[in-house]
Amino acid sequence: NAGVTQTPKFQVLKTGQSMTLQCAQDMNHNSMYWYRQDPGMGLRLIYYSASEGTTDKGEVPNGYNVSRLNKREFSLRLESAAPSQTSVYFCASSYSIEAVTDTQYFGPGTRLTVL
Amino acid sequence: AQSVTQPDIHITVSEGASLELRCNYSYGATPYLFWYVQSPGQGLQLLLKYFSGDTLVQGIKGFEAEFKRSQSSFNLRKPSVHWSDAAEYFCAVGGSSTSGTYKYIFGTGTRLKVLA
Numbered sequence: 001n002a003g004v005t006q007t008p009k010f011q012v013l014k015t016g017q018s019m020t021l022q023c024a025q026d027m028n029h030n031s032m033y034w035y036r037q038d039p040g041m042g043l044r045l046i047y048y049s050a051s052e053g054t055t056d057k058g059e060v061p062n063g064y065n066v067s068r069l070n071k072r073e074f075s076l077r078l079e080s081a082a083p084s085q086t087s088v089y090f091c092a093s094s095y096s097i098e099a100v101t102d103t104q105y106f107g108p109g110t111r112l113t114v115l
Numbered sequence: 116a117q118s119v120t121q122p123d124i125h126i127t128v129s130e131g132a133s134l135e136l137r138c139n140y141s142y143g144a145t146p147y148l149f150w151y152v153q154s155p156g157q158g159l160q161l162l163l164k165y166f167s168g169d170t171l172v173q174g175i176k177g178f179e180a181e182f183k184r185s186q187s188s189f190n191l192r193k194p195s196v197h198w199s200d201a202a203e204y205f206c207a208v209g210g211s212s213t214s215g216t217y218k219y220i221f222g223t224g225t226r227l228k229v230l231a
Binding site: 004033035043044045101103106108109 | 222
């Protein structure tokens with residue numbers, strides 16, 4: 001039982017390049033999330049997927065797109081990377097977004113640097 | 116507006132000393148409150164959560180937190196800190212807004228350093 005896995009662990013991009021961050025969970029969770037973590041700002045929600053087939057914007061969606069490929073996988077795409085997107089990205093999942101007391105389970109993170 | 120405030124960015128304690136990490140929230144509806152811990156290079160792990168009932172909540176690793184509605188606080192405590200507790204701690208509040216949209220807000224974190 002791997003929990004939440006993310007690839008890659010580290011990535012360096014040049015401004016304007018694109019990339020996709022991958023996330024998968026094996027806990028049969030319905031809801032999945034993408035956060036970014038910046039010093040002094042805590043975690044901020046980028047996008048979330050309440051259930052397979054649905055996605056919604058979070059607090060800071062600009063410059064990102066997401067795809068809920070199936071129940072297990074939720075990817076985050078940067079179409080044209082900018083230095084302001086240098087951050088640590090975390091994927092998380094929970095059984096159901098409707099159950100607001102649900103625990104979120106986090107992946108180990110992807111450290112992205114945009115030059 | 117909903118918000119979570121962790122007033123202390125850094126805290127240093129000696130091993131064996133007691134610990135209290137502060138968390139204040141602003142939330143219109145009944146809040147659901149969480150504490151997460153992030154060890155270096157790792158993702159976040161849930162320590163404990165509160166959503167109803169007894170206002171003193173026990174969590175993993177010997178942590179507890181007390182919900183005080185009158186003070187809008189949910190402070191995390193541990194009677195005796197171990198060196199392995201050095202990490203960053205995040206308070207979070209979750210729930211549905213009045214419009215029914217999903218809300219889950221993290222504080223900015225408190226980094227704990229433990230002196231041997």
